[in-house]
Amino acid sequence: MKLYRFKTFTTTYYFPRTTKETKLLYGLYSPFGGILSKIYWTLFQKSNIIRSIRSVDSNKTNIPYNKIRELEGGNSIMSFNMGSPGIEQKISILGFENNHKIPFFAKFSQKPRAIELTKNEIAVYKLLSDTKLVPVLYKEKCCNDYAFLKCEYIKGERPKNIELTKEIIQLSITLNEYHLTNNKTDYKGLKTALSHGDFCPWNMLEHNGAIRLIDWELAAERPLGYDIFTFIIQTSILLSPKKSLNTAIKEKEDIIKEYFNTFGINNYIPYLQSFVKTRQAYETSKGYKDRALRLNEILKDE
Numbered sequence: 001m002k003l004y005r006f007k008t009f010t011t012t013y014y015f016p017r018t019t020k021e022t023k024l025l026y027g028l029y030s031p032f033g034g035i036l037s038k039i040y041w042t043l044f045q046k047s048n049i050i051r052s053i054r055s056v057d058s059n060k061t062n063i064p065y066n067k068i069r070e071l072e073g074g075n076s077i078m079s080f081n082m083g084s085p086g087i088e089q090k091i092s093i094l095g096f097e098n099n100h101k102i103p104f105f106a107k108f109s110q111k112p113r114a115i116e117l118t119k120n121e122i123a124v125y126k127l128l129s130d131t132k133l134v135p136v137l138y139k140e141k142c143c144n145d146y147a148f149l150k151c152e153y154i155k156g157e158r159p160k161n162i163e164l165t166k167e168i169i170q171l172s173i174t175l176n177e178y179h180l181t182n183n184k185t186d187y188k189g190l191k192t193a194l195s196h197g198d199f200c201p202w203n204m205l206e207h208n209g210a211i212r213l214i215d216w217e218l219a220a221e222r223p224l225g226y227d228i229f230t231f232i233i234q235t236s237i238l239l240s241p242k243k244s245l246n247t248a249i250k251e252k253e254d255i256i257k258e259y260f261n262t263f264g265i266n267n268y269i270p271y272l273q274s275f276v277k278t279r280q281a282y283e284t285s286k287g288y289k290d291r292a293l294r295l296n297e298i299l300k301d302e
Helices: 023-028 035-046 048-053 065-072 112-127 166-175 226-239 245-251 253-261 269-285 289-297
Strands: 002-007 012-016 055-057 076-081 090-097 102-109 137-142 147-152 192-195 204-207 210-213 220-223
Touching (some): 023 076, 023 090, 048 055, 065 076, 065 102, 065 137, 065 147, 166 210, 226 245, 226 269, 245 253, 245 289, 269 289
Antiparallel strands (some): 076 090, 192 220, 204 210
8 A cells, every 4th residue: 555654853753645535534543733734735745746756555554554554344445643652652544434424533552651642532421422512433452562443533623723712611511510430529628520631722623613522532531621731831932931830820810710610619710729739740751851850840939
């Protein structure tokens, strides 16, 4: 199977030859970087010459192509995101079933931590199966060597305006109505609820005025506000890397207070402190010590 390789600073993508019907397979990637990355991505999609230079046989990649096709079980074409290197690396897949003319999304994990995360995502899909918060789960298979899921393709586009809007706040509030445990407070007495864990624009899709979330593998029961703080910090690091994270929080203080007032909480600072501690532990576990240290900027003036 001939594939076309598209490489970024953090990962590698492989795309098949597409038709007008299957152009949606390019939706696996969105250029959140600078103007050069956007130009390169546009040329890659539109130029046969550029793609041909990047062509490679699937058997000469590190994609377990035949195994994924066996698990997926359909007469499909697929694009692949090989994921960022590290303990959580997994292959994300966007596919199109030729027989039924249906797009789908899938994940294939082989590293122990990635397998654990994919199993967690499957559990969340089942928990929220009666809602529209998660995609419909089509297939799953987990064993000691890998974890695989195949689910509904959520139609939509990444938000063009990367801002913490009232619609996004409301999405988080709706999510906070659900719980993964019977306990609704943590050991410090902070109110908890289901948290997406990576509540960022690249995990959001807009369609017909509504926003839906994808990539639920980091979902967990956490103190309120974790997702909102994640959104602010991650977008600030991406778009305003020179701005202090404390300043980024202060600039959004009105909307943060409005969010917490919904739950009868007047002081959000303990929740912000909890977020910093949890996020630092997460970044450290992934080997991103610089990111963990940068989180110390938050509340440094408190």
